[in-house]
Amino acid sequence: MQDGVVLTTLDDFLNWGRKNSLWPMTFGLACCAIEMMATGASKYDLERFGAGAFMATPRRSDVMIVAGTVTLKMATRVKTLYEQMAEPKYVISMGSCANKGGPYWQHGYHVLKGVDEVVPVDVYVPGCPPRPESLIEGVMTLQKKIANERLLRNKCVKHA
Amino acid sequence: MQSRWDIGTPEKPTITSETEKLKTELLTLNMGPQHPATHGVLRIEIKTDSEIVAHAIPHLGYLHRCMEKHSENLDYRGVIPFVDRLDYLAAMSMEWTYVAAVEKMLGTEVPRRAELLRIMTAELQRIASHLVAFGTYIIDLGPQTVFLYAFEMREKILRLFEEVSGARMLYNYIWVGGLWNDWSDEQLARVAAFCDEMEVEAKKYYDLNSTNKIFINRTANVGVMSTQDCFDFGATGPVLRGSGYNWDLRKNMPYSLYEEFDFDVCVGTGEIGQVGDCYNRYIVRMNEVIQSIRIIRQVLEKLEPGPIMAKVPKIIKLPKGEVYMRHECPRGELGIHLVSEDGGKTPYRLKVKSPCFTHVSMLPRVAPGQMIADFVATVGSIDIVLGEVDR
Amino acid sequence: MLNQLVELINKNVPGANATAFIPEDTAKLDGSVTVEAAKILDIATWLRSNTEMPFNALHVISAVDYVEYFEVCYMFAHYDVENPREVILKVKLTDRVDPRLDSIVSVYPAANFQEREAFDMMGVRFNNHPDPRRILCPDDWVGFPLRKDYVYPKMYNGMEVFPDSKMNFEDREFKARQDLINKAQKAASVDEVQ
Numbered sequence: 020m021q022d023g024v025v026l027t028t029l030d031d032f033l034n035w036g037r038k039n040s041l042w043p044m045t046f047g048l049a050c051c052a053i054e055m056m057a058t059g060a061s062k063y064d065l066e067r068f069g070a071g072a073f074m075a076t077p078r079r080s081d082v083m084i085v086a087g088t089v090t091l092k093m094a095t096r097v098k099t100l101y102e103q104m105a106e107p108k109y110v111i112s113m114g115s116c117a118n119k120g121g122p123y124w125q126h127g128y129h130v131l132k133g134v135d136e137v138v139p140v141d142v143y144v145p146g147c148p149p150r151p152e153s154l155i156e157g158v159m160t161l162q163k164k165i166a167n168e169r170l171l172r173n174k175c176v177k178h179a
Numbered sequence: 180m181q182s183r184w185d186i187g188t189p190e191k192p193t194i195t196s197e198t199e200k201l202k203t204e205l206l207t208l209n210m211g212p213q214h215p216a217t218h219g220v221l222r223i224e225i226k227t228d229s230e231i232v233a234h235a236i237p238h239l240g241y242l243h244r245c246m247e248k249h250s251e252n253l254d255y256r257g258v259i260p261f262v263d264r265l266d267y268l269a270a271m272s273m274e275w276t277y278v279a280a281v282e283k284m285l286g287t288e289v290p291r292r293a294e295l296l297r298i299m300t301a302e303l304q305r306i307a308s309h310l311v312a313f314g315t316y317i318i319d320l321g322p323q324t325v326f327l328y329a330f331e332m333r334e335k336i337l338r339l340f341e342e343v344s345g346a347r348m349l350y351n352y353i354w355v356g357g358l359w360n361d362w363s364d365e366q367l368a369r370v371a372a373f374c375d376e377m378e379v380e381a382k383k384y385y386d387l388n389s390t391n392k393i394f395i396n397r398t399a400n401v402g403v404m405s406t407q408d409c410f411d412f413g414a415t416g417p418v419l420r421g422s423g424y425n426w427d428l429r430k431n432m433p434y435s436l437y438e439e440f441d442f443d444v445c446v447g448t449g450e451i452g453q454v455g456d457c458y459n460r461y462i463v464r465m466n467e468v469i470q471s472i473r474i475i476r477q478v479l480e481k482l483e484p485g486p487i488m489a490k491v492p493k494i495i496k497l498p499k500g501e502v503y504m505r506h507e508c509p510r511g512e513l514g515i516h517l518v519s520e521d522g523g524k525t526p527y528r529l530k531v532k533s534p535c536f537t538h539v540s541m542l543p544r545v546a547p548g549q550m551i552a553d554f555v556a557t558v559g560s561i562d563i564v565l566g567e568v569d570r
Numbered sequence: 571m572l573n574q575l576v577e578l579i580n581k582n583v584p585g586a587n588a589t590a591f592i593p594e595d596t597a598k599l600d601g602s603v604t605v606e607a608a609k610i611l612d613i614a615t616w617l618r619s620n621t622e623m624p625f626n627a628l629h630v631i632s633a634v635d636y637v638e639y640f641e642v643c644y645m646f647a648h649y650d651v652e653n654p655r656e657v658i659l660k661v662k663l664t665d666r667v668d669p670r671l672d673s674i675v676s677v678y679p680a681a682n683f684q685e686r687e688a689f690d691m692m693g694v695r696f697n698n699h700p701d702p703r704r705i706l707c708p709d710d711w712v713g714f715p716l717r718k719d720y721v722y723p724k725m726y727n728g729m730e731v732f733p734d735s736k737m738n739f740e741d742r743e744f745k746a747r748q749d750l751i752n753k754a755q756k757a758a759s760v761d762e763v764q
Contacts, residue, residue, distance in 0.1 A: 046213060048220050049242055049566055050267035050348060053311070060330035075215040091726050092708045093220060093241045096212055119736050122260060126252055127245045128715055128722050129707060132736040136729055148348055240706040247691070248715060286598050410649065413627045413680035419649075426649050500599035503645055503658060505629075514645065516632045528716075532630035532645070540683040569706055 030170050037081070037107065038165040040069040041158065044080035046100070048087025051114035054148040055086045063151035068158055077103040082161065084154075085138070088116035088123060089131045101138045109165070111157050112140045115147045122147065205233050208551075212241045218315060219565030223542065223558070225551070232554050235546035237539050242569040250529040255281050255495045256355060258526065263349040265531060266567040268311050271304040271340075272508040274353040277529075279434065280504035280517045281355050284497045292485040293357035294436050299370070299478040300340070300352070302471040306377065307336040308509035309464045312562040316461065317388065319559040320397050325388055332380055335373055342366060355495060357488035371479055374472045381468055389462060398461060399452025402545055402557030406455070412541045416511030416534055417467070418561060421447040421460035428507040440477050442470045457560035464562075467509075496522045510534045510562055533567040572601050575657060578623055579605065583612045602643070602658040607671060610644075610661055614674040617646055624648060625657065628674070631684040633692035635718050639664045642671060642694060663694065673699040691716040 047055050059065045059073060066072075074080040077100045089097055101110070112134050115121040120132035134140060141164060144157035205226040212220040220241035226234040246265065250258045262277040263270040275297055282289060289297075314329030337347045343360050344352035352358060362370075388394055409419045419426055427444040429437045445466035447459030499521035505514045511534020518528040538561045546554055572590040579588040587606045593599040605613055617625045625646035632643045640663040647656040663669040673696035674681045685696045686705040693714035696702065703709060713720055723731050 045215055049244075050264060052219070053267060053348060056315075057330060057334070060334075061327045062331065062334045075213075088242060088244050090241060090243055091729060091731070092243070093212060094729055095727070096241075100213060119738075122264070123244050123246075123249065124736065124738060126248050126722075128248065128720075128731060129243050129245050131729060132731075132733055136733070150347065240704075240708065243706040245715065251716075284598050286595075410626045411679045413629055413647075413678075424649070425651065431651060431654050498595075498598065500593055501602075501643075501658075502598075502600050503656070505656075512629075514630055516630065516643065516645070518634055528632070528634045530630065530632035530634075532632075536683060537680060540680065544679070 030168070031166075033170065034166050034168055038069075038162040041082045041109070041161070042072045042074050042080045043070055044077050044083045044100070044104070045073045045075050046083050046085055046097075048085070048089065048093070049116065051086035051116070051148045054151060055084060055113065055154065058151040058154045063155060065155065065158070068155070068162070070158055077101075078105065080104060081107070082109045082111060083138075084111045084113050085117045085134045085140075086113040088121060089134045089137075090129050091131055092129070094131050094137050097134060098137045107168075109141045109161055110134070110138050111142045111144060111154075111161060113144045113146075113154060113157065114149055115145060118143050118145060203228065215319075218559070218563050221539070221558075221563060221565055221568070225546075225554070227551065230550050232546045232549050232551060235542050235554065237542055239536075239539065239569055242565045244566075244570065246570045247529055247531070250526050252525060254524050255497070255526065258529065259354065260349065260351050262531075263351060264566055265533065265570060266508065266510060266513075266535070266564045267349060268564055269304050269308040269509045270349050271300045271353060272308075272506060273513060274350070275301055276504055276506040276508070276513045276515050277517075278353050278355050279506065280502050280515045281495070281497070283504060284500065284502050284517065284519065285355070285491070285495065287356050287489050287491055289357055289489055290486045291436075292483065293487040293489075295478050295482055296358055296362060296487065297353060298435060298437070298440075299475055302474045302478075303336055303339065303370070305471045305509045306468050307333050309468050310336075312464055312509070313384070313388075313461070316559040316562070317394075319555055320394070325384070328380070328384070328387075332377060335376070339366065339370060339373065354488070356491035357486070359488065361487050367479060367482070370475065374475055377468070377472055381465065381472075384465065389465060395451055395458060397552075398457040398556055398560065400456050401452075401553045402457045402549065402560060403453055403455045404541060404545055408455075408541065408544055412544070413537045414511070414534075414541060415537075416507070416509070417460050417463045418511065418538055418541075420445060421463045422455035423447055423449070423459075428505060428512055432505070434506060439481070440474050442473050445470060457556050460560045460562075494524060496524055498522075508534065510564065510567070511538065531567075531570055533570065535561070535563045535565075535568045539563060539568055571655060572603055572657070575623055576603055578620070579603070579613060579616070582616050582620065583609060585609055586613055588613075600658060602660050604660045604662065607661045607663055611672040611674055611677070613659070614644075614677045618677050623655075625655070626650075628678040628680040628684070629656070631681060631688050633688040633694055633716075635692060635716065637718055638666075640666075640669050640692060640694060642688060644674075669694045670697060671695075672697050675699060690714070693717065 112118050117134045120130055123130040124132055142157050142161045144153055146153050205228055208225045208227055210223040210225055212222045222238040224236045225232050246261050249261055259274055262273050265273050310329040310333045314326040317325040341347050343362055344350040404422050406422045406424045409422050425444055425446050430444055445463045447454050447463050452458040497519040501518040503516045505512050514532030516530040517526055520527045545557055576588045576590045579586050586609045589604050592601040625648045627647050627649055629645040629647050634641045642661045644659040673685055685699055688694045690704040690706050
């Protein structure tokens with residue numbers, strides 16, 4: 020009888036479910052997309068974190084990994100896709116182009132300097148392109164952030 | 180007797196007299212910028228008549244990163260990371276083309292060991308690029324296992340490149356005058372071991388995929404591009420060779436030390452399917468992997484110790500004039516038009532002729548009359564990389 | 571090869587005024603043929619269809635902005651295993667406000683996308699083009715980016731293109747500023763001692 024009972028809080032239980040099955044949306048734009056695909060492939064397996072089911076549609080996904088340069092032409096589409104995702108939703112900004120414009124910051128008249136101009140970002144992963152291990156650390160940081168969420172209090176997290 | 184591969188000619192669906200009485204109009208679909216089957220952010224507006232595509236209009240520019248404007252403000256060496264990011268799957272070939280253009284205008288003599296190592300890296304990069312092309316093409320059509328196999332072998336190549344250049348994907352390795360880091364004998368022994376492994380794997384892919392009845396039914400006789408179409412649009416690389424024309428810059432207008440090497444040019448023969456269809460383009464890429472392994476083995480035999488970097492001035496200043504340099508990259512012929520003014524420290528104009536840009540322009544010619552699933556197969560077989568198309 | 575081509579063009583296309591530019595050091599630089607802008611369509615038709623020196627493909631159209639004039643370079647190539655060749659054909663446009671050229675899409679369909687890009691980046695308009703819109707920049711973009719006098723836009727559709735918080739200039743000039751500060755401090759301490 021003692022082995023079959025688990026005591027926990029509702030917050031922890033919900034967060035445990037949410038963070039261990041983060042389904043990303045395939046939003047690979049440029050070179051970082053290839054590293055994202057390599058992270059999902061067999062050597063650096065993202066499936067073991069529960070994040071292996073890459074959904075093409077925003078309606079079914081939990082996290083949008085913006086991998087690659089966001090241009091001004093694409094920025095409105097990024098916003099539309101973000102609004103189509105269902106709550107709770109998270110955004111990982113992967114690569115230096117999505118963080119701050121990347122190598123195209125100085126003369127890029129058509130490059131959006133960072134995807135956080137249009138979408139609220141939870142985790143920034145630096146690199147050009149970030150190694151698959153860095154992206155995995157980004158996913159793990161997001162998992163830690165989700166573990167600290169509280170259902171009834173506000174959603175701002177002080178310590179990730 | 181009907182042969183095992185006789186799949187017949189495709190039948191176009193006919194419109195009966197009842198449907199003619201109904202008023203029909205074309206439905207406009209958006210194969211939008213975010214799509215699992217377009218390789219990157221390509222938007223294709225498809226006007227369909229039920230399941231058949233009547234018109235396909237590609238819309239580009241979703242990844243326009245202003246590379247040409249950046250190159251006018253950076254010195255000649257500083258442009259190399261930007262040229263890397265053009266076709267990020269074949270970064271070594273992109274760097275080599277640009278650096279060859281600068282070296283031609285400077286008149287530098289690249290040492291022999293550096294040239295041979297450049298050929299070896301370019302061919303290894305060709306294998307890596309074709310593996311991605313093949314893996315992602317298969318995922319477009321449905322199955323997912325082959326993608327994992329292809330990326331497994333690609334990781335081995337990336338490991339070799341990472342040891343010598345420091346990065347997995349965007350290397351900044353080929354510099355003006357040679358290479359900046361040498362390969363040690365142990366690394367070269369690993370390259371030889373990789374070649375042996377890759378040959379075995381290529382045979383495995385052949386058995387798994389190229390003789391697979393479902394794959395053949397999906398890709399044979401689909402998306403036929405004739406040789407005349409290819410010349411009209413200026414298509415090069417596997418697209419031109421898949422349509423039966425024997426043209427490879429490494430053999431017909433050889434650059435660097437390619438004349439010393441013995442390899443075959445892979446041309447689509449139409450053994451299965453029709454010449455110029457998706458299957459022939461795919462089989463050209465698969466055969467090119469085998470030929471690249473041949474070239475790498477010959478390079479390993481010819482290598483001798485020596486310097487890998489020529490003497491290049493600290494600040495590169497090129498004479499007034501222009502150069503148009505073409506190299507055979509995995510996706511076609513990359514052309515770099517480099518214009519410099521007298522004693523200029525930065526390129527005055529760097530125009531990149533990207534092969535995928537011309538191949539995307541062929542889609543409106545090839546699309547009408549295909550079903551939507553066949554159109555997806557065609558788009559995948561052209562092997563588009565948007566970083567190159569939009570620059 | 572270039573001189574022979576120039577002779578053939580001048581013979582077959584009247585008014586072309588073709589001249590060859592052969593640099594002194596042909597190993598380092600590429601030569602080119604300059605022709606009259608108004609005759610480009612006739613020249614292209616002759617290049618594709620003639621039998622003495624045909625060019626069966628157009629590679630790229632590259633527009634260069636020399637500050638007083640524009641130069642549009644057409645790279646033609648001939649894919650033939652026996653005699654492969656390529657040539658750079660140049661056309662000079664002096665009108666800065668509205669440079670116009672005839673489109674050669676009817677002869678070389680490859681020119682479709684290439685001419686759209688030349689229009690998008692440099693502002694060179696092509697007559698009789700089947701689809702004269704921008705290709706890389708959005709349709710409502712103002713200005714032609716690769717011109718030498720292009721001014722970067724501040725806002726586009728409500729998004730700031732170069733926000734001050736993201737521009738890295740401080741990091742880049744950090745070392746220069748540190749050197750200045752150190753020099754000033756050294757000078758101040760020297761003054762104090764004295």
